[in-house]
Amino acid sequence: MDIAELSTKILSSDRRALARAITLVESGRADHRAQATELLDLLAQHKRQALRIGLSGTPGVGKSTFIESFGLMLTEQGLRVAVLAVDPSSARSGGSILGDKTRMERLSRDPNAFIRPSPSQTNLGGVARRSREAVALCEAAGYDVVLIETVGVGQSETVVSEISDLFLLLLAPAGGDELQGVKRGIMEIADVILVNKADGELKSAASRTCADYSGALRLLRKRPQDPAGFPKALMVSALEDQGLSIAWDELQQLDAWRREHGHWQQRRAEQAQYWFHEELRQAVLSQLNSAEAQGEINQLAQQVASGEVSSVKAAGLALARLNITTG
Amino acid sequence: MDIAELSTKILSSDRRALARAITLVESGRADHRAQATELLDLLAQHKRQALRIGLSGTPGVGKSTFIESFGLMLTEQGLRVAVLAVDPSSARSGGSILGDKTRMERLSRDPNAFIRPSPSQTNLGGVARRSREAVALCEAAGYDVVLIETVGVGQSETVVSEISDLFLLLLAPAGGDELQGVKRGIMEIADVILVNKADGELKSAASRTCADYSGALRLLRKRPQDPAGFPKALMVSALEDQGLSIAWDELQQLDAWRREHGHWQQRRAEQAQYWFHEELRQAVLSQLNSAEAQGEINQLAQQVASGEVSSVKAAGLALARLNITTG
Numbered sequence: 001m002d003i004a005e006l007s008t009k010i011l012s013s014d015r016r017a018l019a020r021a022i023t024l025v026e027s028g029r030a031d032h033r034a035q036a037t038e039l040l041d042l043l044a045q046h047k048r049q050a051l052r053i054g055l056s057g058t059p060g061v062g063k064s065t066f067i068e069s070f071g072l073m074l075t076e077q078g079l080r081v082a083v084l085a086v087d088p089s090s091a092r093s094g095g096s097i098l099g100d101k102t103r104m105e106r107l108s109r110d111p112n113a114f115i116r117p118s119p120s121q122t123n124l125g126g127v128a129r130r131s132r133e134a135v136a137l138c139e140a141a142g143y144d145v146v147l148i149e150t151v152g153v154g155q156s157e158t159v160v161s162e163i164s165d166l167f168l169l170l171l172a173p174a175g176g177d178e179l180q181g182v183k184r185g186i187m188e189i190a191d192v193i194l195v196n197k198a199d200g201e202l203k204s205a206a207s208r209t210c211a212d213y214s215g216a217l218r219l220l221r222k223r224p225q226d227p228a229g230f231p232k233a234l235m236v237s238a239l240e241d242q243g244l245s246i247a248w249d250e251l252q253q254l255d256a257w258r259r260e261h262g263h264w265q266q267r268r269a270e271q272a273q274y275w276f277h278e279e280l281r282q283a284v285l286s287q288l289n290s291a292e293a294q295g296e297i298n299q300l301a302q303q304v305a306s307g308e309v310s311s312v313k314a315a316g317l318a319l320a321r322l323n324i325t326t327g
Numbered sequence: 328m329d330i331a332e333l334s335t336k337i338l339s340s341d342r343r344a345l346a347r348a349i350t351l352v353e354s355g356r357a358d359h360r361a362q363a364t365e366l367l368d369l370l371a372q373h374k375r376q377a378l379r380i381g382l383s384g385t386p387g388v389g390k391s392t393f394i395e396s397f398g399l400m401l402t403e404q405g406l407r408v409a410v411l412a413v414d415p416s417s418a419r420s421g422g423s424i425l426g427d428k429t430r431m432e433r434l435s436r437d438p439n440a441f442i443r444p445s446p447s448q449t450n451l452g453g454v455a456r457r458s459r460e461a462v463a464l465c466e467a468a469g470y471d472v473v474l475i476e477t478v479g480v481g482q483s484e485t486v487v488s489e490i491s492d493l494f495l496l497l498l499a500p501a502g503g504d505e506l507q508g509v510k511r512g513i514m515e516i517a518d519v520i521l522v523n524k525a526d527g528e529l530k531s532a533a534s535r536t537c538a539d540y541s542g543a544l545r546l547l548r549k550r551p552q553d554p555a556g557f558p559k560a561l562m563v564s565a566l567e568d569q570g571l572s573i574a575w576d577e578l579q580q581l582d583a584w585r586r587e588h589g590h591w592q593q594r595r596a597e598q599a600q601y602w603f604h605e606e607l608r609q610a611v612l613s614q615l616n617s618a619e620a621q622g623e624i625n626q627l628a629q630q631v632a633s634g635e636v637s638s639v640k641a642a643g644l645a646l647a648r649l650n651i652t653t654g
Contacts, residue, residue, distance in 0.1 A: 037639065040637075041637075129639075269632040269633070269634075272631045272632060272634070272637075273628045273631050273632050273638070275638035275639075276631045276638035276641045276642055277624075277628070278638075279638055279639055279641075280615060280624065280642045280645055280646070281612060281615070283642055283643075283646055283651075284611055284612055284614055284615060284646075284651060285608060285611055285612065286653045287611055287651070287652070287653055288607060288608070288611060297604075297607065300603065301600045301603055301604070304596075304599045304600050304603045305596040305597070305599060305600050306596070307599070310367075310368075310371065310599075311599050311600070311603035311606055312364065312456075312602075312606055314603045314606075315603055315606035315607045315610055316610075318607055319607070319611075324611060324614070325614070326610045326611065326613045326614055
């Protein structure tokens with residue numbers, strides 16, 4: 001593969017080239033990894049940047065409908081929109097939350113939109129790096145907004161918040177009791193909570209839910225990166241296109257304020273550091289992944305299972321046999 | 328410290344010796360660690376085993392009242408009971424869920440009970456090893472039942488389930504909607520769900536909640552380690568001592584069935600393997616903890632933050648400078 005040529009095509013917004021490049025960064029092969037690194041280095045020189053918006057919400061809250069309506073609103077304004085999915089759960093099932101593009105039929109046909117389903121990956125470390133690199137590729141391809149979608153499982157919100165400038169939490173209307181269904185950790189990373197389905201029979205429930213979450217957000221500790229009034233909860237109806245432009249205005253205001261006050265820059269710097277530490281952790285742990293290491297480890301694991309040796313002692317033996325010196 | 332003497336005292340059920348030994352395994356000092364390992368090796372030869380019961384429940388479900396009532400019921404039957412807490416959240420706050428023994432005033436005065444508050448620890452790896460070793464010490468001291476308490480945060484349930492034979496989930500009565508408040512992962516590791524506070528005004532709500540969870544448990548995939556009818560949901564009132572002996576009967580039946588069918592043995596073997604892999608991971612990651620490593624890493628992190636070098640490249644540089652060869 002001619003990496004310089006691929007780079008040029010991506011910079012000229014060739015969607016097929018972008019798709020090929022994402023496939024490249026998703027590959028686990030060593031030669032592909034080297035090419036991916038070369039490509040990312042070439043593209044990084046152009047320093048193109050999009051507004052990165054993370055989006056989380058459990059199944060059933062209407063994420064696809066929201067992304068379709070929100071994405072189409074942005075493309076109508078002349079913006080170019082990329083949609084990526086981070087879905088560690090699909091790593092297990094082999095499935096893909098965006099696998100079926102027909103879920104966003106109109107947006108997927110829009111020439112100013114790019115939708116990339118989540119890949120089948122085998123570990124969250126891999127998912128994280130692939131997602132970061134896919135975002136960088138979309139930025140290089142000139143997309144103005146990159147939406148990074150995830151379902152609310154395990155550590156995926158952390159991954160998404162660490163590659164996003166803004167984090168949206170999408171909720172469905174519900175009884176007031178259900179507040180505790182949202183993990184506190186997710187509340188704490190949300191910049192804007194959108195209560196979807198504020199239409200038809202659910203409108204009054206959406207209003208109550210929105211008020212409940214507004215109250216809950218006020219109880220959270222004030223974050224230095226928030227102007228007055230943020231984080232906030234808003235009602236939207238993706239189905240009826242209600243509230244989406246207000247939400248977009250709010251997101252833009254928040255983004256502008258953060259850029260003006262240095263928080264955007266600081267956040268991106270912190271994220272780069274976070275990923276440096278994560279890369280380091282994953283690399284160090286990969287010492288245990290070689291065929292030789294796996295052989296030793298499996299053998300010791302048998303002895304641990306049979307009670308011949310304790311887990312602590314076996315760990316010490318494994319390190320000695322693999323010549324790993326620890327601190 | 329004379330480790331042989333300490334070992335003898337623990338084997339003769341000296342509570343002060345047990346408390347000192349737990350303090351020893353909690354210590355981060357290298358000489359203490361060596362002593363702890365020596366002590367645990369001495370005690371392991373006696374192969375004493377307790378029934379290890381993990382207990383999880385969010386604040387407010389009445390965990391302390393339950394442990395007090397349940398523990399006193401067991402001691403009245405002539406059993407010796409130890410209560411330990413695994414609380415990674417206290418690592419951050421410096422607090423301790425069992426710090427205030429007055430929460431279990433009667434049980435703490437019972438000569439056949441031993442209550443150990445959770446320590447202030449700095450990482451989950453440390454919490455996990457300390458907890459495993461504290462359980463082993465309680466077993467060596469001749470306790471028949473070891474209750475390992477945790478609050479429902481993050482990975483603490485995983486830690487507790489990986490050192491327990493049985494896992495109890497304690498819940499409060501609630502509206503039917505609230506089912507989703509319990510993370511699926513916790514439902515999946517529960518052997519018995521106890522709906523507490525089945526007394527007074529809440530009795531009918533408890534009955535509904537119990538029925539809801541019974542239904543939810545039936546929807547989970549059948550596990551090979553369960554006899555017919557398990558996992559199951561039961562109602563209890565720790566305040567009024569209702570349902571506790573039924574719960575205890577059920578737990579004993581489950582334990583007996585698993586022992587008879589080889590699942591108990593298999594589970595303990597799998598747990599030993601799990602901890603072997605965890606010890607190994609923590610040891611490998613500790614390569615990054617030395618003062619030298621931290622110096623290099625902090626310096627590179629600065630360059631990453633300023634944009635001089637990418638996170639991936641910086642990770643490669645750090646590994647090279649620290650002479651860490653990865654697979």
